[in-house]
Amino acid sequence: MDISKQHFIQVVNANKGTIRSLCRLYYAEPEDQKDAHQDIILQLWKSFGSFRGEAKINTWIYRIALNTLLTKIRRDKHRIDTEPLATNPNIEVGVADSHIELLRMIIASLQPLDKAVVILHLEGYQHKEIAQIMGISDSNVSTRFNRLKSKLKSQYYHKSHASRRP
């Protein structure tokens, strides 16, 4: 095996948790997750040669993986569990038995690009960095983020207050 392939496998191995988590948050069916995983690996490999280490490897992985997922979703024209947040009946405060389950439910209720914005925020990226990774403007990220935050806030405020009433 040549050195670049060996190095590539090491990089993928070090970031397999991120790649798999992204596939599982974007696709519900195991078959779709596997397809998405293969697409991401291929795209990473194709751009691996041109990666010069200017960005952090983690940031590079996110950029390629999220853009591959968004392209795949556009191409496939079928969206898995991406109902608008306001109409999703599955988001109930009491239903989530753990924070991971809650995270899955919230992400599942978002549109593909909004999912990416939230995931990158959870990873600790600033709006400017998210804009660079996703190839959109800073103001687009801020607008999306504020809209999401207020939607979540009102959703959970109403749910939690309703559940407290006798």
Next chain:
Amino acid sequence: MHLEDLKPAWQQLKCYHSMQELDAGEILALIEDDSNHISWRGVITSLIVFVLLTICCQAG
């Protein structure tokens, strides 16, 4: 409920998925298949160009 509250959950989720072993053979097969595909495409493209040039030169 704030998004910030979900940051540990995201880290946990990544950690959970990183515990499963990576099938290096599968990744290797995938990237080698892609490399072969690319090289075949290159050979075919070169062949077509060569045939077209040969035809053009003979006609001239």
